[in-house]
Every structure is written in C-alpha cells, then in structure tokens.
Amino acid sequence: AQSVTQLGSHVSVSEGALVLLRCNYSSSVPPYLFWYVQYPNQGLQLLLKYTSAATLVKGINGFEAEFKKSETSFHLTKPSAHMSDAAEYFCAVTKRSGGSYIPTFGRGTSLIVHP
Amino acid sequence: DAGVIQSPRHEVTEMGQEVTLRCKPISGHNSLFWYRQTMMRGLELLIYFNNNVPIDDSGMPEDRFSAKMPNASFSTLKIQPSEPRDSAVYFCASSSGQAYGYTFGSGTRLTVV
Numbered sequence: 611a612q613s614v615t616q617l618g619s620h621v622s623v624s625e626g627a628l629v630l631l632r633c634n635y636s637s638s639v640p641p642y643l644f645w646y647v648q649y650p651n652q653g654l655q656l657l658l659k660y661t662s663a664a665t666l667v668k669g670i671n672g673f674e675a676e677f678k679k680s681e682t683s684f685h686l687t688k689p690s691a692h693m694s695d696a697a698e699y700f701c702a703v704t705k706r707s708g709g710s711y712i713p714t715f716g717r718g719t720s721l722i723v724h725p
Numbered sequence: 726d727a728g729v730i731q732s733p734r735h736e737v738t739e740m741g742q743e744v745t746l747r748c749k750p751i752s753g754h755n756s757l758f759w760y761r762q763t764m765m766r767g768l769e770l771l772i773y774f775n776n777n778v779p780i781d782d783s784g785m786p787e788d789r790f791s792a793k794m795p796n797a798s799f800s801t802l803k804i805q806p807s808e809p810r811d812s813a814v815y816f817c818a819s820s821s822g823q824a825y826g827y828t829f830g831s832g833t834r835l836t837v838v
Contacts, residue, residue: 642823653729653816653829661824700768704823710756710775711823715768 616716629688633701643684648698731830743805750819760816
C-alpha cells in the first residue's frame with residue numbers, strides 16, 4: 611500500500627536560509643506525488659506535483675522537489691526562506707482504490723521561519 | 726473559477742444536534758473527497774465519490790456520519806447526532822484526475838459543545 615512519511619514535525623530556519631522538508635514514500639508502482647501547503651485557517655494549496663515526467667519538479671513560490679526512485683524520496687526545497695513561507699507542508703501520494711486514485715497525506719511538517 | 730466552495734466556514738453546535746456541511750466542487754471535476762483534520766490524527770479521508778457515486782466510505786467513523794452527492798455540483802456531509810469529539814476542520818476536495826492534483830476548499834471548522 612502506498613503511504614508517505616514526513617521526517618520531522620517541525621523545521622525551523624532563519625530567513626534567507628535553505629529550506630529542506632523531507633518526504634519518503636512507499637509504493638509498489640511509480641507513484642504520483644504532491645506537495646501541498648496550508649496557511650493558518652486555510653485549505654490546502656497545491657505547491658507542485660510529480661507525474662512521471664521530469665524528476666526535478668518546480669512549483670510555486672520558488673519551491674522545487676526532486677523525485678529519487680532509488681531513495682524513494684521526494685524532498686521539498688527552497689534556496690532562500692521568506693517569512694511568508696511559514697506554514698504547514700504536506701506530502702501526498704496517490705493510491706488506487708475502487709477504480710479511482712485517492713491522495714494519502716503525510717502528517718505534515720510545520721515550517722518556522724525566524725527573522 | 727471560484728474553486729471548491731464550502732459552507733459554512735464556522736459552525737458551533739450543541740451536542741446531540743444535527744450538523745450539515747456543504748460543498749460545491751469545481752465544475753467538470755468528477756471526483757469529490759471529504760477529509761477531516763485534527764491535531765491528533767492529521768488528515769483523514771472520510772469518503773469519496775466518483776461521478777456522484779460513493780466509492781469508499783470506510784473512513785466514515787460511525788453511522789452518525791453520512792454523505793450524499795445528489796448531483797455533480799453539490800455534496801453534503803451530515804453528522805447526526807453530533808458529539809464533542811467530532812470537533813475538527815472538515816475539508817472537501819475535488820479532482821479531474823490524479824495527474825491534475827486535488828483542489829481543496831477552505832474548510833468548515835466545526836465545534837461541538
């Protein structure tokens with residue numbers, strides 16, 4: 611069964627520093643992978659997605675993620691953190707169920723950005 | 726497109742009362758999902774529909790929970806009777822296929838006192 615594990619429930623960085631949020635997946639077939647961001651009191655917003663094309667995926671707000679099959683990883687990075695990046699980030703993988711594909715989410719990583 | 730629209734944004738109700746949450750998916754999306762988010766359990770899938778038909782409701786916690794999708798543009802999640810442990814944020818999401826991702830509504834924050 612497909613699932614994702616996000617390492618670290620909280621990540622703290624200084625403004626301008628590199629952001630690295632980790633996600634590992636388990637899947638028996640090449641998966642579809644996603645990163646979502648949730649700002650306080652809002653819904654989840656799609657940051658980027660991997661759909662079996664390029665392994666390096668660029669998303670919104672300067673974020674990108676690299677699919678590494680050998681490591682079963684899909685880590686999210688951003689070269690320079692902004693205060694506005696402080697939010698909850700979720701990694702998700704789709705799994706097939708009843709003829710449909712449904713997203714299964716990790717527990718989330720809270721990104722804290724210090725001035 | 727206005728995105729996925731959920732109502733109400735906030736709901737406070739007394740234990741034992743019936744609660745109905747509403748969702749309007751994005752036009753043209755054929756899949757609809759209801760999620761519950763709590764600090765303890767994170768995001769839990771409650772039920773999902775494909776072409777208005779419920780496909781998997783194994784995530785619905787109890788018989789007190791029910792969901793319907795009478796047409797492609799409207800779905801409801803009902804809790805009857807409500808209990809304090811049902812307090813959570815409930816999200817609706819829709820999709821036109823996994824390759825396109827899933828679009829979430831802003832959620833309904835339910836508080837049962």
